[in-house]
Amino acid sequence: MSAVIGHEHDHDHDHAHGHEYHPGGLMRWVKTTNHKDIGTMYLWFSFVMFLTGGFMAMVIRAELFKPGMQIVNPEVFNQMTTLHGLIMVFGAIMPAFVGFANWLIPMQIGAPDMAFPRMNNWSFWLLPPAALLLIISLFVPGGAPGVGWTLYAPLTVQQGMGMDLTIFAVHILGMSSIMGSINIVTTILNLRAPGMTLMKMPLFVWTWLITAYLLIAVMPVFAGAVTMTLTDRHFGTHFFNAAGGGDPVLYQHIFWFFGHPEVYIIAIPAFGVVSQVIPAFSRKPLFGYTSMVYAVASIAILSFLVWAHHMYTTGLPVTAQLYYMYATMLIAVPTGVKVFNWVATMWKGSLTFETPMLFSLGFLFLFTIGGFSGLVLSIVPVDIQLQDTYYVVAHFHYVMVAGALFSAFAGIYFWLPKWTGHMYDETLGKVHFWLSFIFFNMIFFVQHFLGLAGMPRRVPDYAPQFTDFNMISSIGAFGFGLSQLLFLYVVIKTIRSHEPAPQKPWEGADSLEWTHLPTPAPYHSFVTPPTVK
Amino acid sequence: MSKKDENRGILVKMLVVTVVMFGFGYALVPLYKKICEVTGVNEVERANALPLNTQVDSTRVVTLELDANVRSDLPWKFRPLQSSVKVHPGQLVQVMYEVRNASDRPITGQAIPSYGPQVAGQFFRKQECFCFAKQTFAPGEVRQMPVVFVIDAGLPKDVTTITLSYTFFNVEGAAPTAAKPADGKAG
Incomplete structure (x- = not known):
C-alpha cells in the first residue's frame, strides 16, 4: 500500500500545522483523518474488492464456458453469483465513488477537509471488517449464502451461518455509507468557500449531495430488511414466513424500496464524474448546468416511486403494474435530458480524445444502450417474458459496468495527475480503454440474445443451443478481467513515475482543484478558503 | 465554533432521518398488510369463498310485485313483508309473507299462486313455497313464511314487471293431503 503515498514529502511543507501529529508507516493510514488519505484508501479498497468480485465473475464465466458441470458445483456457483453481486455493489463501486467524494468535494468547494x-x-x-465477513462466509459450514445479492426471503431463512455473517456485513456497510453520507451532506452545506453558491458548485459535488441524501434515506430501510431476516432466522419472528402469517413478497417490497434508489446511488456520482470530464475535453462549459441539477434531482425523487417494476411477476394487480410501468418510463425523461446535455456540450467543442474522454464517451454510448434495454424491461408484458433471463443481466451490466465503472475509470485517469503529481501513460491508458470497451461488449452484448432466447440467469448449466454465445461471453470476460491488471500497472507506473504533471494538464478543466491548487494537491489544501467569483 | 455547531445541527438532523427511515422499513410491514387487505391482492385466501353464479343475468332487472289476498270465508290477515323486489333473472331470491289467524279456532287453508302477465308463470321456478302444502293455524297464531324462487333467464325480454299474487282458500273439511305437515309448520 505504501506505493500509494505519492505525496508523503508534502508533510514537510506543512510546518504551519505542526501541532498535528502525523504517525508514520501503517499507523498513518489507520489514524488518518485527512480527506485525501481516506479518499486514497477508499479507492484502493474498492480496487481490491473489484479484483475479488472480478475473480468470482471469472469462476462464473468459466463454469458457463460450455454446458454441463465442469468446475464448481451448483452450491458454489450460487455463492459466487451472490458474493460477486454484493462485493461489486457494496465493496467496489460504492466505495470507489466515496473515494472520489473524499478526494474531490473539499477541493472543489474550497474546504480544508470534510466536516467530520x-x-x-x-x-x-468499517469497510475492511465488512469485506472480511463476506469472504469468511465462504469458509464456514454451509458456505456463503447462495441466494443472490438481493437476499430474497424465504431462501435467506433457510441458509447456514454464512447468511448471518452476510447480514452483519450489510449492517456494517450500511453504517459506513450513512456516516460517509452525513459527512458529505454537512461538508457541502456548511464548508463551501465564500462565493461558492450551490448553483456554482461543480456538477460532481451536486450529484454527491443528492446521492448522499438518497443513501441516508434508503440504507436504513435495507438495514431494517436484513434485521427482519435475522430475527426471522433466530428470534422466532415471522416477517417473511407464510406459515407464521408473514409474506415473502413483503421482503421484495422492502428490499426494492431500497434497491431501486441504490441503482441511482451508483449511477448518479458516475453522472457527476462524466459531467466534469466531457466539458474539460470539449473545452466548453457544461451545456444546461441548471437543467442537469434538476434532472439529477428528478431522477432521485422518481427513484423512490418505481420499485415494484422489479416485481412484475409477483402477482401485482394490473393497476399497480400499469402505474409502475408508466412511472418507470417517466425516468427516461430526466435521463434523456442528461444524455442530450452531454451531447450538446460536445457540439461544436474543440474535442480531444485522451483516456478520460474515451471512457466518458464509452460511458455515454453504452450507458444509453443500458438505459434503452431498461426501457424495454419496464414494459410489463415484455418483462414477464424476460424476467430472470440473461437479458436482465446484460441490461444491468450495461448500466453498472459500462456506466458506473467506466465513469470511475474516466475519473481516475482524469484526476490521477492531480492526486499523484505524475502523468499517466497515455498510450497504455488508451489501450486499457479499447480492451475494456471491446471485451465488455463481447461479454454482455451477446447476453441480450441469450436472454431473448430464454436462457435463465443464476443457473450453472444451460441447454446446448446457448453454447456459442456463452463461449463468446466467457472469452470476453477473461479478456476484460486481464485488461484490468493493465489498469493496475498503469496506476502503479504513474505513482512511481518521476515526470511531474502540470498544475492543469487538461486545458478545459475549470474547477478549483485545477485552477487554485498545485499538482500534486498538497496534503492540506484551502486552509484559508479561496474566494469564488 | 459556530461552524462546529452548524455541523452538529446537520449531523443530528441526518441521524434523525436515519432512525426514522429505519422505522419506516418496519412500518412497511403493517402498511403492506393493510394495502393487501384493502385491495384484495392476496385473493388466494378467499378463492373458494364466493363461487360466482354464472347463470345470473346481471344485465337485466325484473321488478317483482308481491300481492296477497284471502277468500272472504277465511278470517285471516295475509300480507307480504315487502311490496316489491328487484331481481336479476337466474338469481336465487327469497321473499317473506306473513299470516295471522284472527279467529279463536284452528283453521286450515291453502294458497294458490297466480302470475301477471300470465306468461311469466312458466319462467317462475319456485324452490320453496308455503303454497306447496296446506297450512293449519292455531287460534291467534302469527307465522312468517318464505317463498324461494329463481326467475328463469329465458323470461321474454319485454317482461320487466311480474306480479306474484297469492290467494288463501279455506280448505276446512277437505281430505287431508299427503304433504300436510304434522305440526302445522310450512314445509
Missing part, C-alpha cells in the same frame, strides 16, 4: 474528519476515518475503517 474522525467520523470519516471510521466510515472507511
Whole structure:
C-alpha cells in the first residue's frame, strides 16, 4: 500500500500545522483523518474488492464456458453469483465513488477537509471488517449464502451461518455509507468557500449531495430488511414466513424500496464524474448546468416511486403494474435530458480524445444502450417474458459496468495527475480503454440474445443451443478481467513515475482543484478558503 | 465554533432521518398488510369463498310485485313483508309473507299462486313455497313464511314487471293431503 503515498514529502511543507501529529508507516493510514488519505484508501479498497468480485465473475464465466458441470458445483456457483453481486455493489463501486467524494468535494468547494474528519476515518475503517465477513462466509459450514445479492426471503431463512455473517456485513456497510453520507451532506452545506453558491458548485459535488441524501434515506430501510431476516432466522419472528402469517413478497417490497434508489446511488456520482470530464475535453462549459441539477434531482425523487417494476411477476394487480410501468418510463425523461446535455456540450467543442474522454464517451454510448434495454424491461408484458433471463443481466451490466465503472475509470485517469503529481501513460491508458470497451461488449452484448432466447440467469448449466454465445461471453470476460491488471500497472507506473504533471494538464478543466491548487494537491489544501467569483 | 455547531445541527438532523427511515422499513410491514387487505391482492385466501353464479343475468332487472289476498270465508290477515323486489333473472331470491289467524279456532287453508302477465308463470321456478302444502293455524297464531324462487333467464325480454299474487282458500273439511305437515309448520 505504501506505493500509494505519492505525496508523503508534502508533510514537510506543512510546518504551519505542526501541532498535528502525523504517525508514520501503517499507523498513518489507520489514524488518518485527512480527506485525501481516506479518499486514497477508499479507492484502493474498492480496487481490491473489484479484483475479488472480478475473480468470482471469472469462476462464473468459466463454469458457463460450455454446458454441463465442469468446475464448481451448483452450491458454489450460487455463492459466487451472490458474493460477486454484493462485493461489486457494496465493496467496489460504492466505495470507489466515496473515494472520489473524499478526494474531490473539499477541493472543489474550497474546504480544508470534510466536516467530520474522525467520523470519516471510521466510515472507511468499517469497510475492511465488512469485506472480511463476506469472504469468511465462504469458509464456514454451509458456505456463503447462495441466494443472490438481493437476499430474497424465504431462501435467506433457510441458509447456514454464512447468511448471518452476510447480514452483519450489510449492517456494517450500511453504517459506513450513512456516516460517509452525513459527512458529505454537512461538508457541502456548511464548508463551501465564500462565493461558492450551490448553483456554482461543480456538477460532481451536486450529484454527491443528492446521492448522499438518497443513501441516508434508503440504507436504513435495507438495514431494517436484513434485521427482519435475522430475527426471522433466530428470534422466532415471522416477517417473511407464510406459515407464521408473514409474506415473502413483503421482503421484495422492502428490499426494492431500497434497491431501486441504490441503482441511482451508483449511477448518479458516475453522472457527476462524466459531467466534469466531457466539458474539460470539449473545452466548453457544461451545456444546461441548471437543467442537469434538476434532472439529477428528478431522477432521485422518481427513484423512490418505481420499485415494484422489479416485481412484475409477483402477482401485482394490473393497476399497480400499469402505474409502475408508466412511472418507470417517466425516468427516461430526466435521463434523456442528461444524455442530450452531454451531447450538446460536445457540439461544436474543440474535442480531444485522451483516456478520460474515451471512457466518458464509452460511458455515454453504452450507458444509453443500458438505459434503452431498461426501457424495454419496464414494459410489463415484455418483462414477464424476460424476467430472470440473461437479458436482465446484460441490461444491468450495461448500466453498472459500462456506466458506473467506466465513469470511475474516466475519473481516475482524469484526476490521477492531480492526486499523484505524475502523468499517466497515455498510450497504455488508451489501450486499457479499447480492451475494456471491446471485451465488455463481447461479454454482455451477446447476453441480450441469450436472454431473448430464454436462457435463465443464476443457473450453472444451460441447454446446448446457448453454447456459442456463452463461449463468446466467457472469452470476453477473461479478456476484460486481464485488461484490468493493465489498469493496475498503469496506476502503479504513474505513482512511481518521476515526470511531474502540470498544475492543469487538461486545458478545459475549470474547477478549483485545477485552477487554485498545485499538482500534486498538497496534503492540506484551502486552509484559508479561496474566494469564488 | 459556530461552524462546529452548524455541523452538529446537520449531523443530528441526518441521524434523525436515519432512525426514522429505519422505522419506516418496519412500518412497511403493517402498511403492506393493510394495502393487501384493502385491495384484495392476496385473493388466494378467499378463492373458494364466493363461487360466482354464472347463470345470473346481471344485465337485466325484473321488478317483482308481491300481492296477497284471502277468500272472504277465511278470517285471516295475509300480507307480504315487502311490496316489491328487484331481481336479476337466474338469481336465487327469497321473499317473506306473513299470516295471522284472527279467529279463536284452528283453521286450515291453502294458497294458490297466480302470475301477471300470465306468461311469466312458466319462467317462475319456485324452490320453496308455503303454497306447496296446506297450512293449519292455531287460534291467534302469527307465522312468517318464505317463498324461494329463481326467475328463469329465458323470461321474454319485454317482461320487466311480474306480479306474484297469492290467494288463501279455506280448505276446512277437505281430505287431508299427503304433504300436510304434522305440526302445522310450512314445509
